[in-house]
Amino acid sequence: MQLKVLVLAGDGIGPEVTEQAIRVLRTVAAHGDHAFTFEDGLIGGAAIDAAGTPFPPATREAALASDAVFLGAVGHNKFNALPPSERPEAGLLALRAALGGFANLRPAFAHPALADNSPLRPAVIEEVDILFVRELLGGLYFGQPREWNRATNEAWNTMRYTRAEIERVARVAFELAGKRRKKLTSVDKANVLEVSQLWRATVNEVAKDYPEITVEHEFVDACSMHLMNNPRRFDVILTENLFGDILSDEAGVITGSLGVLPSATIGGQVDLFEPVHGSAPDIAGQGIANPVGAILTAAMLLRHSAKLEAEALAVEQAVRTVLESGARTKDLARGQQGTILSTQEMGTRVNDALIDVLRGQAESARLTGVTR
């Protein structure tokens, strides 16, 4: 299969973790004789430095001409004084808007091997498997008007959604819930916000088309508590842009590190893949960042853009094997004895394990072929 990937490594630890993710994609391509091509582009602070803007026109064109976009991370504190519209993050938001993907899938899975990494008790996080479906193109991130009026010392942002915007992301969430444990929790703040009342009414409308799915509504404050108290109660969590941003970081507590969480954004012209973690400028360039979130994001790219489900599973299996072997990057080491792996070494471990899994898959396919 052919796949043209635009790689936007971005800022901070973005380039380091992206390198390991792309390595894994190259391994899959070589193994299966797939023609994956990778082109590099500029975004975020790196683009401001090189081209004076966080989302250069060349990046937009290359993104729209690709089959998938892989993004490392954006953001650097040296741009903190800039208004939101000029910051590195604005580049990412403009990219998301240009690609049109509105459903951001953020799986949060409690790896048994990392049970001791979470500050939550192992019994609480055991078997947690949540899929956040975060609306990505609406709400406070994009709503107009928005302004900081320095003369009057007032500032405002607008949380705005249309029924159509809620309905399309709700449908994605219901479809995915149908392939999982058939439970959907819609998260809002309908006791205070009109937007949330429209959200809830729309989700209830869509729910009529999915009678096999159990639907519950939760207020975002209560949901954030339940996520820590009893995360197993959740299957698919559907929510608006900012609530999803906050809750998915909170899910990093369950998984033991934000560094292992992947994401995929679907529904637009070109799908976008980015780990959930940020650019972590404080540890950038030291080779200690955890590449697992980026590598699992590459697995999502294989699944959603390349339609290579077996290969996506192989990458996920390789990550599991490596974590079970005790391999740890610094964020996962939590008082543990033994060697702490660098970003590169962790990438090598996963890559080696992946080659084994892919060979195993090929071997069992061959044996099945023989016995047939």
Ligand code: IPM
């Ligand atoms: C995320 C990030 C971004 C967001 C930032 C970098 C704009 O926090 O992907 O979760 O808020 O969406």
Ligand code: MN
């Ligand atoms: Mn975030």
